[in-house]
Amino acid sequence: xxxxxxxxxxxxxxxxxxxxxxxxxxxxxxxxxxxxxxxxxxxxxxxxxxxxxxxxxxxxxxxxxxxxxxxxxxxxxxxxxxxxxxxxxxxxxxxxxxxxxxxxxxxxxxxxxxxxxxxxxxxxxxxxxxxxxxxxxxxxxxxxxxxxxxxxxxxxxxxxxxxxxxxxxxxxxxxxxxxxxxxxxxxxxxxxxxxxxxxxxxxxxxxxxxxxxxxxxxxxxxxxxxxxxxxxxxxxxxxxxxxxxxxxxxxxxxxxxxxxxxxxxxxxxxxxxxxxxxxxxxxxxxxxxxxxxxxxxxxxxxxxxxxxxxxxxxxxxxxxxxxxxxxxxxxxxxxxxxxxxxxxxxxxxxxxxxxxxxxxxxxxxxxxxxxxxxxxxxxxxxxxxxxxxx
Ligand SMILES: *Cc1c(COP(=O)(O)O)cnc(C)c1O
Numbered sequence: 001x002x003x004x005x006x007x008x009x010x011x012x013x014x015x016x017x018x019x020x021x022x023x024x025x026x027x028x029x030x031x032x033x034x035x036x037x038x039x040x041x042x043x044x045x046x047x048x049x050x051x052x053x054x055x056x057x058x059x060x061x062x063x064x065x066x067x068x069x070x071x072x073x074x075x076x077x078x079x080x081x082x083x084x085x086x087x088x089x090x091x092x093x094x095x096x097x098x099x100x101x102x103x104x105x106x107x108x109x110x111x112x113x114x115x116x117x118x119x120x121x122x123x124x125x126x127x128x129x130x131x132x133x134x135x136x137x138x139x140x141x142x143x144x145x146x147x148x149x150x151x152x153x154x155x156x157x158x159x160x161x162x163x164x165x166x167x168x169x170x171x172x173x174x175x176x177x178x179x180x181x182x183x184x185x186x187x188x189x190x191x192x193x194x195x196x197x198x199x200x201x202x203x204x205x206x207x208x209x210x211x212x213x214x215x216x217x218x219x220x221x222x223x224x225x226x227x228x229x230x231x232x233x234x235x236x237x238x239x240x241x242x243x244x245x246x247x248x249x250x251x252x253x254x255x256x257x258x259x260x261x262x263x264x265x266x267x268x269x270x271x272x273x274x275x276x277x278x279x280x281x282x283x284x285x286x287x288x289x290x291x292x293x294x295x296x297x298x299x300x301x302x303x304x305x306x307x308x309x310x311x312x313x314x315x316x317x318x319x320x321x322x323x324x325x326x327x328x329x330x331x332x333x334x335x336x337x338x339x340x341x342x343x344x345x346x347x348x349x350x351x352x353x354x355x356x357x358x359x360x361x362x363x364x365x366x367x368x369x370x371x372x373x374x375x376x377x378x379x380x381x382x383x384x385x386x387x388x389x390x
Contacts, residue, residue: 008074008190009258016069016251018062029248030062059236063244067251068220071210074189074254075202077222081232082247086185086205087113088240089219091121093181093203094150095238096221096231100126102149107134107164108362109157111183111205112350118152134162135294140169144176154183155192156298159310159346159370160363161285163294166301170198179227185209185337190261191303200227206246208337209307211253212260216246260339260375264307268373271381272309280319280388282367285310308336310346310370313388317366320345324369326387329380336372341381343371 006014020028035054037043045051054060064082072080083089094117098104104118108131118129132139134157151173155164166182173180181201182194188209194202204210206218219242221231235241242250265288272286284291287298288305298305313319324332330343334350344350346368351359359365373381 006073011070011073012190012254012257015073016066016071018066020062027063027066027248027251030057030244032061032244033057057244058239058241061241061244061247063251064242064247067242067247067254070251070254071189071204071206071220072222074257075184075222076189076193076195077202078224079228079232080220080222081228081235082206082242082250083219083221083235084240084242084246085217086111086183086203086207086219087117088235089203089205089221090114090117090183092231092235092240093201093221094118094122094127096228096234097179097181097201098122098127098149101147102127103145103147104129104150104152105140105143105148105178106131106151107153107155107157108132109134109160109162110152110154111158111185112353114152114154114183134164137165137168137172140172144172144178148176148178151178151180152183153180154185155301156186156287156306156308158186158308158350159285159368161287161292161306161308161310163287163292163298163301165297166194166197166199170200173200174198186306186308187302188257188261190258191265191306192301195223197301200224206250206253208335209253209261209264210250210257210337212257212337212339213253214335214338214340216249218242218246218250261307262304263375264373265304267375267378267381268307268309269305270378271371271373272305272311274378274382275309275311278388280314280390282312282314284312307373308370309373310368312365313367313369315367317345317347320367320369323385323387327384329376329384330371338372339375341371341374341376343369346370 068080130143153164179200182199183203185205201223204220269288286309334344
């Protein structure tokens, strides 16, 4: 299959499919830890890399390879390396790309565990991180040191949906010899393709929209072979690889990703518009709304505003908790990218470990609620936000 000529919908369904000797139509799940060889000579050829083929599922597995090829086709990447979780992808990326003494420039608006990884894990190995504004490109330039090797961002950010200008930040990175990694979890390749905009590496938590139904954990690192050589080496040696079972779930998830992202986006836009009209809502954060400060950039960079909507309720934390506690259908959880709509109070959950001052500086107020809009009827989601009525 010449994957370059197909549309994303087609790639999502077809790319990467490999059939076994049985001619199955749906992808097979290869639940095997190791692979056997025809002869001692073949085993030797495989082990020294003279002959391609599977050896052991910590290195490669056919179900995982199918997922990697399908996601690579969607992101327009030369290579995809699947991992056990989104965090395993970020860990493998930094361990594969950086060495002691290197420096990271990162957006201040990152997933909490990513910040923990940078501040508490890789710092022990001599890698320092400077945090800069997600939106101010001049801050990225100003933070560069001679040893800066990696820029890291996530756009739209959680929970305020700030948009980082991928092309502009990629240009700064290129200029100083650093790689730009973009965590594309919120958009997926259906809505945003960072490699086309100059990013070097794309990270996914497949746990979210790629599964789409809240079942299993997984992740991926994508880019060109040269940049990912160390990433694959790290993964193969240390083992945070994706299981064949999870790869099979994600293959099935990718097949409906376009349909789901379109539906999540349409529901989120409708809900965001409705929230803007509610008297008890002080502010709505959604890139698809013209009121979003970076609406124009968002619409240039992404196909839609995505599925995440945040809003600030008048009356602070008590009012926000009242709205959350009055729901009967929405799931009170910090997870996202599920068919089911989820709701959470960012200040006391995902951002609870950050000091109140830092939270205030980041704009995460006590009245802020984040909704990851699912696939239910919007009128039912609106109805479940009955607490907004006062
Ligand atoms: C969830 C998430 C991660 C981490 O993924 P896991 O699969 O939970 O390890 C990383 N980045 C973003 C933006 C996320 O939402």
